[in-house]
Amino acid sequence: xxxxxxxxxxxxxxxxxxxxxxxxxxxxxxxxxxxxxxxxxxxxxxxxxxxxxxxxxxxxxxxxxxxxxxxxxxxxxxxxxxxxxxxxxxxxxxxxxxxxxxxxxxxxxxxxxxxxxxxxxxxxxxxxxxxxxxxxxxxxxxxxxxxxxxxxxxxxxxxxxxxxxxxxxxxxxxxxxxxxxxxxxxxxxxxxxxxxxxxxxxxxxxxxxxxxxxxxxxxxxxxxxxxxxxxxxxxxxxxxxxxxxxxxxxxxxxxxxxxxxxxxxxxxxxxxxxxxxxxxxxxxxxxxxxxxxxxxxxxxxxxxxxxxxxxxxxxxxx
Amino acid sequence: xxxxxxxxxxxxxxxxxxxxxxxxxxxxxxxxxxxxxxxxxxxxxxxxxxxxxxxxxxxxxxxxxxxxxxxxxxxxxxxxxxxxxxxxxxxxxxxxxxxxxxxxxxxxxxxxxxxxxxxxxxxxxxxxxxxxxxxxxxxxxxxxxxxxxxxxxxxxxxxxxxxxxxxxxxxxxxxxxxxxxxxxxxxxxxxxxxxxxxxxxxxxxxxxxxxxxxxxxxxxxxxxxxxxxxxxxxxxxxxxxxxxxxxxxxxxxxxxxxxxxxxxxxxxxxxxxxxxxxxxxxxxxxxxxxxxxxxxxxxxxxxxxxxxxxxxxxxxxxxxxxx
Amino acid sequence: xxxxxxxxxxxxxxxxxxxxxxxxxxxxxxxxxxxxxxxxxxxxxxxxxxxxxxxxxxxxxxxxxxxxxxxxxxxxxxxxxxxxxxxxxxxxxxxxxxxxxxxxxxxxxxxxxxxxxxxxxxxxxxxxxxxxxxxxxxxxxxxxxxxxxxxxxxxxxxxxxxxxxxxxxxxxxxxxxxxxxxxxxxxxxxxxxxxxxxxxxxxxxxxxxxxxxxxxxxxxxxxxxxxxxxxxxxxxxxxxxxxxxxxxxxxxxxxxxxxxxxxxxxxxxxxxxxxxxxxx
Ligand SMILES: Nc1ncnc2c1ncn2[C@@H]1O[C@H](COP(=O)(O)OP(=O)(O)O)[C@@H](O)[C@H]1O
Ligand code: SF4
Ligand SMILES: [Mg+2]
Numbered sequence: 001x002x003x004x005x006x007x008x009x010x011x012x013x014x015x016x017x018x019x020x021x022x023x024x025x026x027x028x029x030x031x032x033x034x035x036x037x038x039x040x041x042x043x044x045x046x047x048x049x050x051x052x053x054x055x056x057x058x059x060x061x062x063x064x065x066x067x068x069x070x071x072x073x074x075x076x077x078x079x080x081x082x083x084x085x086x087x088x089x090x091x092x093x094x095x096x097x098x099x100x101x102x103x104x105x106x107x108x109x110x111x112x113x114x115x116x117x118x119x120x121x122x123x124x125x126x127x128x129x130x131x132x133x134x135x136x137x138x139x140x141x142x143x144x145x146x147x148x149x150x151x152x153x154x155x156x157x158x159x160x161x162x163x164x165x166x167x168x169x170x171x172x173x174x175x176x177x178x179x180x181x182x183x184x185x186x187x188x189x190x191x192x193x194x195x196x197x198x199x200x201x202x203x204x205x206x207x208x209x210x211x212x213x214x215x216x217x218x219x220x221x222x223x224x225x226x227x228x229x230x231x232x233x234x235x236x237x238x239x240x241x242x243x244x245x246x247x248x249x250x251x252x253x254x255x256x257x258x259x260x261x262x263x264x265x266x267x268x269x270x271x272x273x274x275x276x277x278x279x280x281x282x283x284x285x286x287x288x289x290x291x292x293x294x295x296x297x298x299x300x301x302x303x304x305x306x307x308x309x310x311x312x313x314x315x316x317x318x
Numbered sequence: 319x320x321x322x323x324x325x326x327x328x329x330x331x332x333x334x335x336x337x338x339x340x341x342x343x344x345x346x347x348x349x350x351x352x353x354x355x356x357x358x359x360x361x362x363x364x365x366x367x368x369x370x371x372x373x374x375x376x377x378x379x380x381x382x383x384x385x386x387x388x389x390x391x392x393x394x395x396x397x398x399x400x401x402x403x404x405x406x407x408x409x410x411x412x413x414x415x416x417x418x419x420x421x422x423x424x425x426x427x428x429x430x431x432x433x434x435x436x437x438x439x440x441x442x443x444x445x446x447x448x449x450x451x452x453x454x455x456x457x458x459x460x461x462x463x464x465x466x467x468x469x470x471x472x473x474x475x476x477x478x479x480x481x482x483x484x485x486x487x488x489x490x491x492x493x494x495x496x497x498x499x500x501x502x503x504x505x506x507x508x509x510x511x512x513x514x515x516x517x518x519x520x521x522x523x524x525x526x527x528x529x530x531x532x533x534x535x536x537x538x539x540x541x542x543x544x545x546x547x548x549x550x551x552x553x554x555x556x557x558x559x560x561x562x563x564x565x566x567x568x569x570x571x572x573x574x575x576x577x578x579x580x581x582x583x584x585x586x587x588x589x590x591x592x593x594x595x596x597x598x599x600x601x602x603x604x605x606x607x608x609x610x611x612x613x614x615x616x617x618x619x620x621x622x623x624x625x626x627x628x629x630x631x632x633x634x635x636x637x638x639x640x641x
Numbered sequence: 642x643x644x645x646x647x648x649x650x651x652x653x654x655x656x657x658x659x660x661x662x663x664x665x666x667x668x669x670x671x672x673x674x675x676x677x678x679x680x681x682x683x684x685x686x687x688x689x690x691x692x693x694x695x696x697x698x699x700x701x702x703x704x705x706x707x708x709x710x711x712x713x714x715x716x717x718x719x720x721x722x723x724x725x726x727x728x729x730x731x732x733x734x735x736x737x738x739x740x741x742x743x744x745x746x747x748x749x750x751x752x753x754x755x756x757x758x759x760x761x762x763x764x765x766x767x768x769x770x771x772x773x774x775x776x777x778x779x780x781x782x783x784x785x786x787x788x789x790x791x792x793x794x795x796x797x798x799x800x801x802x803x804x805x806x807x808x809x810x811x812x813x814x815x816x817x818x819x820x821x822x823x824x825x826x827x828x829x830x831x832x833x834x835x836x837x838x839x840x841x842x843x844x845x846x847x848x849x850x851x852x853x854x855x856x857x858x859x860x861x862x863x864x865x866x867x868x869x870x871x872x873x874x875x876x877x878x879x880x881x882x883x884x885x886x887x888x889x890x891x892x893x894x895x896x897x898x899x900x901x902x903x904x905x906x907x908x909x910x911x912x913x914x915x916x917x918x919x920x921x
Contacts, residue, residue, distance in 0.1 A: 010759075017760030025773070136908060140901035142852055144859055144874060145893045152881050210416035214477070217372055217409045218431050218484055221399025228430070232421045252767030256856055274771050274862060282772055286764060293763040308421050309464040 004301070004313040011298040018290035023067045026283035028060070033279065036080060071287055077280035081272065086284045089269060097254045097265030099170065104184035105249055108191025109242055115192065116199035117226045120207055131196060138193030143253075147186045147260055154182050166262035183257050187249075195241065202237050206230040235307045243296050251289045321347035322406070322520050323371070323488060324386050330366055333378035340366040342544040343383070345618075348488070353514050353521040355531030355552070357567065358541035364524045365412075366544075368492045370394060371522070373404045387488065405435075408481035412493040414473035418465040424476045425461025431483040450479040455509060471502035478513065488520045489513075495530055507533045529571045532556060540564045543599045546618060550626035560626065560633040562606045598631070606632045661905025668717075668898040675699075675714040683712040683868050691885055701887045703876060712868045713891040719867045720851050720899070723785060727850035730789040732843045735796025740827050742797065743804025751801075758794045766791040770853060771862045784857065784864050788850050796842045803835035837910065844907040848900055855896060870896050 034050045035042070042050075055063055070076065076086035119128040152158060155165035163182050170176050206212065207230060215229045254267025262268070266285065273281035305311045325346040331339040340363040348354050356364050369375050371385060373396030385392040390403035411417040419427055425447060432438065432446050448458055454475040465473055474494055481489055491510060495503040511534045514521045525531050531538055531552070538555045540548040540563060548561040559565040597612030598604070604611065611631055618629040658666075678699065681687070687706035692698050700709040742754035770787040777783035804827070807813055816826050832839075857863045858871030870892040877889035 013756060014759045014763060017756060018763050021760060021764065136904055137901060140897055140904050142855055142893070142896060142900075144856055144871070145896070148874065148878060148881070148889070148893075156882055158882070158884070210411065210413060211419040213374070214411065214417045214480075215419070216374060216398045218480060219399060219405070219434055220430075224430075225398060229419055229422075233419070235421075248765055248767075251765040255767055255771070256860065259860060270768055270771075271860065274768075277776070282768075286768055286772065289765045289768070290760075290763040293765075297763075310420060310466050 002314050002316060007298065007301045007313075011294050014294045015291060018294065019068050019071060019287060020064065022283055022287040022290065023064050026279055026286065027067055028063065032056075033080070071284075071291070076284040079273075079281050080278045081276045081281075086280050089281065090266070090284065090288075093264060093266045093269050096168065096170075096263060097250060097258070097267060099176065100168075100180055100183050100257065100263055100265055101187060101249055101254055103180070104187030105191060105246070107184075108188040109195060111188065112192045112195035113199050113238065115196055116203055117231075119196070119200045120203035120230075121222055121226065123204055123207070128200075132200065135193045135196040138189070139197075141193075143186070143190050143256060146189055147183075147257065150186050150189075151182055151260070154185075168261075168263040179261075179263070183261050183263070187253065187257065198241065199234075199238065202234045203230055206233050209233075232307075236304055239303070239307070240300065243300055244293070247289050247293045247296065251285065319349050322350045322388055323348040323522070325367075325371075326384050326386070328367070328370065328381070328383035328385060330363075330370060330375065330379055330381045332366075332376070333380070340544055341370070344541075344544075344546055346539055346546065346549075348520050348522060350487070350520055351518045352537060353511070353523060353535040355535035355538040356522060356524045356541060357528050357531055357538060358526065360526055362541045363544040364526075364541060365492055368409065368490050368522070368524060371404075371490055372396075372407055372409050373402060406486050407488045407490055408484040408486040409490040409492065410474065410477040410481050410494050413497050414470055414477050414494075415465065415497070417477060418473060420465055423462055423464055424468070428461075428476065428479050428483050431480050435483065435485050446483075450482050453482060453513065454479045469502070470498045471506055474498065474502075474506050475509070478509065482513070482517065487518075488522070490522045490524070492524045493526070494523075495525070495527075503530070504533075510534055527571075528555075528567050540567065545599060545629065546627075547600065547630070548626075548628040549618070550628075554626050558626075558634075558636060561600075561628040561630045562604050562632075562634065563600050564628070565634055598629075606630075606634070608632050659905065659909060661902045661909065663902075664898050665902035665906065668895065668902060671895070671898075672714060672717050675710055678710070680711040680714070681708045683707065683715040685711075691880075694887075700891050703888050704880065704885075709873075709887050709891055712873060713870075713895060716868050716870045716873060716892065717895055717899075719869050720854060720896070723788075723854050724847040724851040726785050727788045727792060728843050728847040730785070731792040731846050731850075732796055732839070734789065735793035735842070736800050736832075736839060738793065739797040739800025740804055740832070743801040743808070744823060744827060746801070746805050746808075754797065754801075758797055761791060761794050764791070767853070767856070771857060771860070774857060774862055774864075781864065781866060784854065788853060792846050792849060796839075796846065799838050799842055800835055803838050804831055807831050807834050837913070841907055841911050844903050844910075848903055848907075851896075851900065 033054060034047050034056065037050050037054075038046055051057060055066055058066070074087050076090075078085055079089055115131055119131040122128045151165055154160055155163045163178060168179050170179055203226075212225060212229060215225055220229065251266065251270065254263075254265050255271055256267070257263070258265045258267035259271045269281060270285050272278065273285070302313070305313055323346075325344055328341055328344045329339050330341040331337075342363075344367065346354070346356075356367070358364055366375070370381070371387070371392065373393050375381070375394050377395065379394070381394055385403075387403040388406050390406075392403045396402055396404055418424065428450060429443050429447055432443050432450075433440070436446065438446055447461060451458055451460060456472060456475050456479070460468065460472065460476075465476070468476065477494075494510065495506050498506060507530055510521070510523070513519065514534070521534070523531060523534050528538075535552055538550060538552050539546050540555070540561065542563050548555065548559065548564045555564060556568065559568050597614060598607075598616050601607050601611045608631065614631075616629045616631050618627050680699075685707060687702065687708075689698070689702055690704055690706045692702040692706070694701050698708050698710065700713065702708055703712070738754050738757075742751040745751045769791055770784070773787035773790070774784040777786070780786075808831070813826060813830055816830050821829075854863060854869060855871040855874070858869040859875045860871075861875070863869055863871060873888050873892035877886070877892070880886070881889055
């Protein structure tokens, strides 16, 4: 079987797995929604009808297939707390989350990579020690503490009071700066601390390879060695980390950041959904983000051959 | 003729190795256009010497003595990318597979060096690349290939093209054929010899294999435990090795004279690296050892014929020489 | 490399205690001191609101007049308990599944375990833990359970890789050749050699659990039967604006001391088993 086929099959099996788990937890063993829908004092016939509509009387497997079909057609139901269609809710909030999180996420990763280059270049001398020790101390500070310290410093009268401490009314670049600067700064700090040591280890590994010795023997300078020789060899693990932390940041990072700063993104929506046990919303977010992870991983497999010519997806796999 | 490389009394020890040095009091000259061979077992300090020539010793090494290349003193810890005496030297390495960047096409890897060292305009680089590929015997479509798509011999040719692209007058080849199979080994050695003569390069060819050196070099230095124990023109080493170690190395070559098959004779034992011993380093393995060998270090002496130097108190007599 | 039956011995040379151990000893010292000190119960409400530092309240009181030192102490034990329970349970699960899947590498038990790992890793864990912990909130171990279910995967992957690596070593091959059973080989020969990796990952889980608990209880998704650092920090966000910092500082400093000391100790452990990864 060629590699790409095997990888695709593997991704499909993972898709079955995550949809099955979300089905079990959120639908099959999830809360019985018929009472909520039926309103006060329903009679048995009414309940029976609603249960039929919800498909509760169907067999296990056929309910699971309905669940998959709904996910595939983005037919995600309605939020129980505000009655909006879940797909509409997501369409409104995902762009907000991207605006809050993506810039900080990207800048943080690039900054971590640059600092990792400095550390790897000066390995075992003071710039390296300083950076690696700082980042170890940095990852030991909870994201929460960083957010509180930053917002107390930048958003309250005790500090500089430069930015609003909560809210989101963004319609222009200037307003983006007003509302997104502090959350982005917090995210940048955390991203740098979180990634610096990993990227340093990647680069350090490459710096010990023979081809770097060749480059040095042929007069390559620090810039050339880092960017033209070592970096192309670390692109795959770098990109993998970047891609795989993206869904986690989007969902989990926004949970804290958005509920703290009162930003109406996916995180805020999931936060509210958890509190209100809003099953359709939670189900949609958990299922879709898990699917997103798998799809990203699957797509990444098709990018890798462009980054490393040694990878051959046509090759027969064992 | 003035030597283009002269190594004077060079000693190098790695950090933490204490009194044990990887290279001990080495003196070596390379004349312009000359091919010099450096022979010795693995671990005897050949690579260390080559890295010192390139100014690429790992940090923290202790070194004494000096190296002068084209009248310029070599800085042992060259910062990468800085112009220096090293610019006269190009180096190719033992393992061509790992010495090339795996994710960059070989054409790009060679072109980068052309761009760095020749005064050519950017537009002229592809032509120069084509020229170099022809010189090292690679067909033009190779420029688009990646290292893993080439055989070991082709990879070594790419490294040779990179060395030529550097436009250096001195080429250091550290065991360039050790990782290759027998047939390819011969082709690469012939190519090396051809390029050296054609381009008038000064060559330092490093190997643990005397027969490889014999094909290419005019002058040979035999190294044992970081010390040059015998140094002579290639012919003399082959016909009348005086140091017992040289004779042992020579005897270890299966068929140097195919018409007269000899019994394979190998060197007994292994190098012992105990520091603080006073006598001859080779004493523990030497068939000609005498009691006095362990009292004192034999100096590298010139004999009557000045061209042959060896460090031995009890050298093989000239009468024992094979005809 | 020569195979040895025992894991590498740490050097017996006497060393000064590292920064990590010092901070950890400091953390435990503070806890013991607070435990020995006669403090009010953490729930006790008193009219003495936002009291300053005094003999009665060594760290002052909060908006309800509750003793911050007592709350900080209780929260610390609470965090340590969660970290340990989650690390041990998730570690046990991960090690067992990792051993199984490494031993049967390429065969069906391995395929299933790898698939399960892939599935669990695709689910966004904060959200999953939050949803599960909240859904099962009547059940007092819900948060621990949710974390155990999600935190075992990396351990399983690492142990699997170790088993596959060690399985080919001479001493394992000979142990199998003399007829040692798979379970004996795994526990007596492979596991001790995988110990460095195992310990490092255990402390990673410990750290992750404590950090996650703080964030969840900050968000109000935690377990309400005890006070936690997250709740203290959550209370403090309203207080810092009016200039009351004790709640915030006592919780966040204790949290930092615990996480940082364990990270430093783990890092030196990691540097010893793989010198390239560590801090220098
Ligand atoms: N980076 C290093 N650090 C410490 N010792 C080294 C290092 N490289 C080589 N050595 C030691 O120096 C001696 C000479 O090594 P080397 O020059 O590589 O020998 P050769 O190239 O002749 O095989 C050997 O004993 C080797 O163990
Ligand atoms: S000096 Fe003595 S021991 Fe050394 S090589 Fe000569 S004969 Fe052998
Ligand atoms: Mg060598």
